[in-house]
Amino acid sequence: MRHRAWVNNLLIAAIGLIVFAVLNVxxxxxxxxxxxxxxxxxxxxxxxxxxTDGTVATQTRPLLPFLTRLPYYAGLDIIPSFQVMNxxxxxxLYFFLCLILDLYEVANIYKVYFVVSVALCIATxxxxxxxxxxxDLGALAVLSASTYVxxxxxxxxxxxxxxLAVGAREFxxxxxxxxxxxxxxxxxxxxxxxxTYAPAVVxxxxxxxxxxxxxxxxxxxxxxxAGDFIANLALWRDPPFVAFFVYFLVTILxxxxxxxxxxxxxxxxxxxxxxxxxxxGVLIVGAAAVGNADIWRYLxxxxxVVAILFAAYxxxxxxxxxxxxxxxxxxxxxxxxxxxxDMTHYFRDWFPGYVYRTDDATPVFWSTWWVRIAVTCGGAIxxxxxxxxxxxxxxxxxSSPSExxx
Numbered sequence: 209m210r211h212r213a214w215v216n217n218l219l220i221a222a223i224g225l226i227v228f229a230v231l232n233v234x235x236x237x238x239x240x241x242x243x244x245x246x247x248x249x250x251x252x253x254x255x256x257x258x259x260t261d262g263t264v265a266t267q268t269r270p271l272l273p274f275l276t277r278l279p280y281y282a283g284l285d286i287i288p289s290f291q292v293m294n295x296x297x298x299x300x301l302y303f304f305l306c307l308i309l310d311l312y313e314v315a316n317i318y319k320v321y322f323v324v325s326v327a328l329c330i331a332t333x334x335x336x337x338x339x340x341x342x343x344d345l346g347a348l349a350v351l352s353a354s355t356y357v358x359x360x361x362x363x364x365x366x367x368x369x370x371x372l373a374v375g376a377r378e379f380x381x382x383x384x385x386x387x388x389x390x391x392x393x394x395x396x397x398x399x400x401x402x403x404t405y406a407p408a409v410v411x412x413x414x415x416x417x418x419x420x421x422x423x424x425x426x427x428x429x430x431x432x433x434a435g436d437f438i439a440n441l442a443l444w445r446d447p448p449f450v451a452f453f454v455y456f457l458v459t460i461l462x463x464x465x466x467x468x469x470x471x472x473x474x475x476x477x478x479x480x481x482x483x484x485x486x487x488x489g490v491l492i493v494g495a496a497a498v499g500n501a502d503i504w505r506y507l508x509x510x511x512x513v514v515a516i517l518f519a520a521y522x523x524x525x526x527x528x529x530x531x532x533x534x535x536x537x538x539x540x541x542x543x544x545x546x547x548x549x550d551m552t553h554y555f556r557d558w559f560p561g562y563v564y565r566t567d568d569a570t571p572v573f574w575s576t577w578w579v580r581i582a583v584t585c586g587g588a589i590x591x592x593x594x595x596x597x598x599x600x601x602x603x604x605x606x607s608s609p610s611e612x613x614x
Contacts, residue, residue, distance in 0.1 A: 216316055217306035220323050224302035225295065227327035227545075228337070232291070235337035236549045243287055248341030251276075252286045260423050267419035271350070271375035272343040290341045298333070301349040302326070305515050307356050312519035321532055322518055325464050328545045330558060331508035332461070338549045347377035348511060354380065355488075355512035358387040362396070363404065370408035374415065379509045382491040384408035389484035437498035444497070448564050453497070455581060456504040461514055462539025463591075466584075467531070468517055470592045478520045489513050501561025531594055538587045542580075 238245045244252050250262035254273035262273070272293070279289040302323045309319050326332045336345045354369035366387050373380025384405040391401035443449045458469045468475055479486045489510055496506035521527070527535075544557075555563050556573055563573060 213310060217303055217310070217319070220306050220316070220320050221299050221302035223320060224323040224327040225299055227324055228295070228298045228333055231327075231334050231337040231545055234546050234548065235334055238339040238554070239551055244341050245339050248290075248339060251343055252290075252341055255280050255289065256286060262423075264419050264423045266343075267423050268415050269343050269347065269375075269377050270415070271372065272346040275346070287341060294336050294340055294345050297346040297349040298327070298336075301332070301345070301352055304349065304353040304356050305511075308352065308359070308512065308515045309519050311356075311359060312516070312523065314519050314522055318518075318522045321536075322464065322515065325462055325536065325539050326511070328539055329460070329462050329543050330545075331504045332511065334543065334545050334549070335505075335558070338554070343377065344505065344508070347373075347379070348508060350376040351380055351383055351509060352512050352515075354383045355386065358383060358390065362387070362391065367404045367407055370405055371411055374408045374412045377509075378412060378416075379492060379495065379506070381409060381412050382488050382509065385491060386484050386488040389487045393484060440498045440500050443500065449501075449561060451581070452560050453503050455584070457493070457496075457507055458588075459542040459584060460504055460507045460510065462543050463535030463537070464518055464539070465514060466538055466542075466588050466591065467527075467535050467595070468514065468521060470588065470595055471521075471525075474524070475517060478517060482516070485513050485516060501559055503561060504558075525595070525598060527595075527598070531591070531598065534587075534591050534594060538584070538591060541587060542584055 237243050238248070240246060241249045247263075247266060250266040251273050253261040254266060254270070255276045259270050259273065260267060266273075276289050276293050279292045280286060284292065305323060305326065306319050309322065314322075328334075332345070332348065336342060351373050354366075354373040357369035358366040370380070370384040370387060373383045388401045388405040391404065392398055458465055479489070492506065492509045492513075496503055499506045525531075547553075556576065560573070560577060
């Protein structure tokens with residue numbers, strides 16, 4: 209039975225990879241810095257030269273540039289090296305998402321639906337087809353895999369997983385707090401939880417200290433401080449920023465997150481049953497809230513939380529073809545995965561927080577966004593009506609895999 213489940217998960221991951229490959233063909237490529245982009249150029253330096261040849265910020269994410277040296281040293285150019293690794297990361301991401309859903313015995317058809325939806329979304333797929341020289345897709349795969357290890361195994365394996373998550377991206381510390389809260393809630397001992405997950409938190413600070421004291425190419429820049437984050441809170445007095453934040457939060461995974469947003473009380477109950485998910489989510493949403501205009505690039509690390517809530521959703525609601533099809537259409541509308549991307553649309557469609565505060569915020573910009581928000585709201589209302597007409601079964605959701613057999 210376990211062998212068959214793994215085969216099924218590999219096949220589902222392959223389906224996701226096909227979608228990802230199509231997006232790679234259709235997306236176009238970022239033009240800045242000869243296709244390396246902005247942060248991507250710094251990650252490229254960390255691959256072709258020394259880890260300390262990026263910026264202080266990119267140096268705090270050493271794991272994935274180090275892994276990208278494998279195809280680069282094998283003879284590939286730098287951009288193809290990142291592209292190859294992105295396919296590896298995408299496959300790993302889809303596979304571990306399936307494993308997370310398996311913890312709650314989600315049927316294969318729903319796993320296919322979830323993986324395909326992830327493969328169609330900007331933050332989890334199209335961004336890296338257009339702008340491949342980033343580490344975010346790899347970090348997302350590592351964080352998802354680490355979340356699975358924490359939930360399935362715990363102990364030393366979870367300790368190592370949390371350390372790898374922190375080495376992939378600083379958001380990985382959310383996995384450590386998630387695991388710590390989970391261990392304590394399940395009554396496995398405060399000291400054991402502390403010994404398991406404190407090393408990841410310590411590693412985060414050690415990596416930040418190392419980056420800020422050893423970087424040779426970015427001495428004029430320092431890591432963001434708590435004061436910088438507090439200053440960024442001023443953006444919440446700006447109505448357009450609030451509107452864009454809410455839009456990206458609700459649509460980060462297209463129709464899937466819209467489905468969950470349409471059941472707020474249900475979502476709150478599920479988070480109350482597994483409060484470590486709330487801990488994980490608060491850390492990620494909090495980072496996005498003080499992270500300036502890179503809203504969805506931070507919110508995307510909610511993916512493991514969304515996967516678990518989706519498992520609860522299909523168990524409680526048992527959505528049929530009508531709901532799933534409608535949600536998939538909303539994914540296509542909000543993500544526009546198969547459209548050709550260029551630099552103008554890159555900022556207008558994906559990073560409006562940078563555009564609306566500049567002279568680039570033309571009437572076309574505002575009209576585009578008003579129409580997009582209106583269409584999304586209209587589609588969500590229609591989906592909500594269909595969902596409201598569906599009989600739901602709100603049984604307690606198992607907070608750990610062992611509860612499934614009890």
